[in-house]
Amino acid sequence: MSPSRPVFAVAVALLAVAPSPATAQSTAPKIELSAAGKRALKPLTLSTGTLTVTNASVTAAARVAVNGTLRFKAGKRSANATALSLTVGRTSSYVAARLGRKNLRLLAVKPTRPPQLDAARGAVSLAGARIALTPAAAKALRTALKLERTPSTKTLGTLSVAYAPTPIEGGSPLPAPAPGPSVPPAATATPTPSATATPTPETSTERPPCDAARFTAAPAGSVDWLSCDLPGTRDLFSWTRYVLTSNLPVCSTEASSIVASGGAARLLATHAFDHRFPVESVSPDGRTLQLRGTITYAKPSLGINEVIRDLRIVFAADGQSGEIFASGLSAPRQDTCGTPSDAYTGEKVMDFTATRSNGYVRLHATVAAGNQRLGGGQYEPGRPWGSFTFPER
Incomplete structure (x- = not known):
């Protein structure tokens, strides 16, 4: 040629x-703050914007890459958590992110019911899992937003997500x-x-x-x-x-x-x-x-x-x-x-x-x-x- x-x-x-x-049969990742969680988070507020799953790896555990941003705000200051990923494991589950210049575990995730992992289909489902700031994330937010005290690591609300590739x-x-x-x-x-x-x-x-x-x-x-x-x-x-x-x-x-x-x-x-x-x-x-x-x-x-x-x-x-x-x-x-x-x-x-x-x-x-x-x-x-x-x- x-x-x-x-x-x-x-x-x-x-x-x-x-x-x-x-395409993917999925339910977009959804974070819902409870009334008690909002009180525990003060003086911070948390907004999620639109979150979508970009891909997932499912074996004995699941790793789900999430597109979107979590924005923490206190007064006029804000801090964005990006490069989000959810890990659902046998012994621990968490949301990892980049916060400022740090990569860290942002949210501890505690399933309230067994997560559904299907390696054969590459599918994962997690419903109503409890979430809370990790100590590392709370400390990083205090520094980034110049807070007087470290934010609470109590339960903030729930996280749900479902993802399964559509068969061709x-x-x-x-x-x-x-x-x-x-x-x-x-x-x-x-x-x-x-x-x-x-x-x-x-x-x-x-x-x-x-x-x-x-x-x-x-x-x-x-x-x-x-x-x-x-x-x-x-x-x-x-x-x-x-x-x-x-x-x-x-x-x-x-x-x-x-x-x-x-x-x-x-x-x-x-x-x-x-x-x-x-x-x-x-x-x-x-x-x-x-x-x-x-x-x-x-x-x-x-x-x-x-x-x-x-x-x-x-x-x-x-x-x-x-x-x-x-x-x-x-x-x-x-x-x-x-x-x-x-x-x-x-x-x-x-x-x-x-x-x-x-x-x-x-x-x-x-x-x-x-x-x-x-x-x-x-x-x-x-x-x-x-x-x-x-x-x-």
């Missing part, structure tokens, strides 16, 4: 087979192959990704099968993200293995997991090194692919919770290089118990160079300069972060 042509000759075909965006039509997270030339015969032996976006207890840290056919197996309307061929030293493969490897439980005894959801799926059910994403849209000039799906890396034993979602591939004008953008959650430091992850939206996370062979495009992705989102910010710019492959025709 000449670089002067649109990068994707199949833009129209991709759009024809891509399913409509998955037909029950499969993958679009069907477009009519026309078929995938090369050698690719037919590649296992089809599971339609269930859940972790399996026997997830392997061993290298999965990685023959050449795996790099020419993505059907039209999808993109595969593979790390199986990487050396496993300071790259996406080693990060994946690190998340899944057992460690002394410093922060929690909950098991590690890597979960594909929101349309993304593993290529092999027992390995979390390679994934497939549906193509949601292609720009008119064929240079930008918007993918759909979420990968959540959770290592509770060391306090790690990292999410990457809504990948966007953008080619440069020459069609030989480009950038990859994403949204999600990240933690700037590893091995830090109780530090909530930061939410980010549409940030550049990788660079890539492109090669073309046998009717497939392969993007060789690396960690972008200045990036602090991938692998807890512990991987230098230029480190390999896998290959993205998709059919050119």
